[in-house]
């Protein structure tokens with residue numbers, strides 16, 4: 001199967017570093033995009049030049065966030081419409097870092113998701129539980145709370161979107177959940193999304209400390225369509241090995 005690989009550079013690569021990475025590795029990334037759907041997500045300022053570098057290729061470019069407002073006097077914000085006009089095809093909503101550091105609430109996530117879909121940008125809806133919630137066996141309750149209102153708000157459209165399950169305790173920590181645990185969560189997620197959108201397949205992604213060391217194991221898990229990769233995606237050799245890894 002052709003997995004999706006989303007590189008979330010966060011604020012880890014500067015403007016110059018993002019462009020350098022893209023220029024130097026463009027041929028390799030274009031070749032790798034035969035094996036997997038690659039989506040690079042630099043910060044806002046690097047979007048335009050990177051879209052230019054990868055135009056006429058199968059490498060897609062995504063944004064890390066967008067405004068919850070359509071347009072207007074919102075100093076510093078970037079609208080979904082602007083992103084679409086630039087050629088952005090995907091955008092995160094509800095990443096745990098946005099929820100924690102920038103108070104991205106479910107209400108805001110719903111507004112962003114709807115604006116993105118109206119502008120034909122695929123939202124990548126990020127969900128995940130804290131360490132404490134995990135220890136209390138509350139994962140599925142938390143994921144339901146996070147996901148249900150968002151999915152219900154987009155019932156009217158059959159445009160594609162992605163759901164990224166990222167346990168907060170796994171992001172940037174080097175800790176990845178047990179395979180049996182991931183099997184359970186992804187089977188549950190698949191059932192939940194099917195009950196909402198039987199006519200459309202929604203891509204399900206895993207994110208949190210994905211590396212070249214654990215990718216083969218992760219590729220064995222059923223119902224995972226792709227991966228959201230933070231740290232490891234900023235190193236091209238490792239990113240390439242993650243894409244090239246087989247699940248044996």
Ligand code: PGA
Pocket residue numbers: 008166170171172173207208209210228229230231232
């Ligand atoms: P990580 O980040 O791969 O560095 O853990 C993943 C993410 O936050 O999307």
